[in-house]
Amino acid sequence: QVQLVESGGGVVRPGGSQTLACVASGFSFSNYGMHWVRQAPGKGLDWVAAISADGDYQFYGDSMKGQVIISRDNSKNTLYLQMKSLRTEDTAVYYCAKDQDSDFWRGSPLDYWGQGTLVTVSS
Amino acid sequence: EIVLTQSPATLSVSPGERATLSCRASQSIDRYLAWYQQRPGQVPRLLIYGASKRATGIPARFSGSGSGTDFTLTINSLEPADFAIYYCQQRINWPPTFGQGTRVEI
Numbered sequence: 180q181v182q183l184v185e186s187g188g189g190v191v192r193p194g195g196s197q198t199l200a201c202v203a204s205g206f207s208f209s210n211y212g213m214h215w216v217r218q219a220p221g222k223g224l225d226w227v228a229a230i231s232a233d234g235d236y237q238f239y240g241d242s243m244k245g246q247v248i249i250s251r252d253n254s255k256n257t258l259y260l261q262m263k264s265l266r267t268e269d270t271a272v273y274y275c276a277k278d279q280d281s282d283f284w285r286g287s288p289l290d291y292w293g294q295g296t297l298v299t300v301s302s
Numbered sequence: 303e304i305v306l307t308q309s310p311a312t313l314s315v316s317p318g319e320r321a322t323l324s325c326r327a328s329q330s331i332d333r334y335l336a337w338y339q340q341r342p343g344q345v346p347r348l349l350i351y352g353a354s355k356r357a358t359g360i361p362a363r364f365s366g367s368g369s370g371t372d373f374t375l376t377i378n379s380l381e382p383a384d385f386a387i388y389y390c391q392q393r394i395n396w397p398p399t400f401g402q403g404t405r406v407e408i
Contacts, residue, residue, distance in 0.1 A: 216346075216400075223387075223402050224340075224391075224400040226391075226399060226400060229396075239397070240397040241303065274346070286393035288391065288393060289348060290357065293345070295345065
């Protein structure tokens with residue numbers, strides 16, 4: 180079955196950097212676009228970034244644009260999110276999620292989500 | 303960026319009743335709308351995509367409708383597990399924005 184397992188969360192000082200990883204299994208990872216979505220404590224879902232199956236195209240949401248870089252290593256079935264200049268308001272659970280459709284440009288929903296990894300930005 | 307506005311923010315219903323949730327887009331999104339359910343302490347789960355198609359394993363009491371700018375998620379015969387927060391998301395344009403959520407409570 181499809182599994183997405185995030186890691187890399189923890190406590191980070193304001194202004195610091197963190198890299199999250201998401202290891203995928205149970206599907207052909209290299210065929211699907213992937214996303215990062217975050218959720219601050221008690222708040223709603225905030226889409227962060229997406230990357231095409233081959234890694235050639237990346238898109239970023241306004242909330243973290245310029246602060247994050249999404250990347251992937253298809254040989255390792257792993258998705259990454261590099262974050263820098265972190266602020267207290269970036270404290271959130273960060274989820275990786277998979278496109279339902281293998282056509283990245285089809286605009287399909289996110290059909291599988293990982294359990295998330297908590298990033299806490301605090302001094 | 304397309305803004306999705308969900309209403310109401312909170313919906314109070316009794317088990318066995320029907321819940322009707324609304325999602326309105328700031329511009330036409332055709333039928334590129336999905337609904338997700340998030341139970342307390344759990345991961346979001348895809349319910350509906352393409353405005354009206356149920357995702358795998360989703361019971362028939364969940365239905366979606368609408369196109370363009372106005373969409374509805376209807377939950378018939380509410381069960382205890384249905385009390386959760388529901389989010390809509392558009393996928394016609396980048397970035398794929400979410401609505402702010404509707405909490406369905408007892």
